[in-house]
Amino acid sequence: MSSVKSRREMYADATRAAILQAATELFAERGYRGASLEDVAAQANVTRGAVYHHFSGKQALFEEVVETVEEEAMQEVLAAADASDPWDAGLQAVAAYLDKCCEPQYGRLVWIEGPAALGWQKWRECEEKYAYDVTQRFIARLVEAGYLSAESSLRTTSQFVFWMLGGAGLRLAETPEEDKPRLRDEWAALMLEALSALRVD
Structure with a gap:
C-alpha cells in the first residue's frame, strides 16, 4: 500500500492546520468565550462546516x-x-x-x-x-x-x-x-x- 498522501488528504491536513492556527490566535487574543467558530472559520478562510468536519465543537x-x-x-x-x-x-x-x-x-x-x-x-x-x-x-x-x-x-x-x-x-x-x-x-x-x-x- 502506498504511503504517499492523496491530494484530498493533503488538502484536509492543510485545512485542519489552518483551523488550528486560526483558533490558537483567536483563543489567545479574545479568550475562549470571546472567539466563536464563525470567527475561526473566517480567519482560516474555510467554511463553518469545514471546522465541524475536523472538530466536533468549540x-x-x-x-x-x-x-x-x-x-x-x-x-x-x-x-x-x-x-x-x-x-x-x-x-x-x-x-x-x-x-x-x-x-x-x-x-x-x-x-x-x-x-x-x-x-x-x-x-x-x-x-x-x-x-x-x-x-x-x-x-x-x-x-x-x-x-x-x-x-x-x-x-x-x-x-x-x-x-x-x-x-x-x-x-x-x-x-x-x-x-x-x-x-x-x-x-x-x-x-x-x-x-x-x-x-x-
Whole structure:
C-alpha cells in the first residue's frame, strides 16, 4: 500500500492546520468565550462546516489547541536542556519553561483559559500528559545521577517540582508584560534555592 498522501488528504491536513492556527490566535487574543467558530472559520478562510468536519465543537477545538501548544512547548524545553550533566540540563529546562510562560499566547491559553474552558479535571489530565511527564523524566535522571535522594518516591518529588512550575506559570500568565522579566527572574532564583535544598551530593 502506498504511503504517499492523496491530494484530498493533503488538502484536509492543510485545512485542519489552518483551523488550528486560526483558533490558537483567536483563543489567545479574545479568550475562549470571546472567539466563536464563525470567527475561526473566517480567519482560516474555510467554511463553518469545514471546522465541524475536523472538530466536533468549540471545546474539542480548544482542547486540541491546548494540547498542541503544550506539546510544542515541552519539545522546546527538552531541546533547550542540552547539557550533558543532568543537573545543568534540569536548570536549563526550568529556565526554558519560565521563558515560555512569559509568552502571552502560551500563558493565556494554558493557564488562564485552559482550566475554565476545559474544566479542572480535563485540564489537569492535559498538564500531566505533557508537563508532568517531562518533569518526571528530569527528576528520574537527577535521582539516577545521585543529585536527588531516592528515599522520597519519584512521584512525590516530581509532583513537588511540577506544582512549583505550575505556580510560576500561573503567576507569570497573570502578570503585566512589563513586570514579567523581573518576576521570571525571581521565580528562577526561588526554584534554584528549592532544588538546591533537595540535593544530596
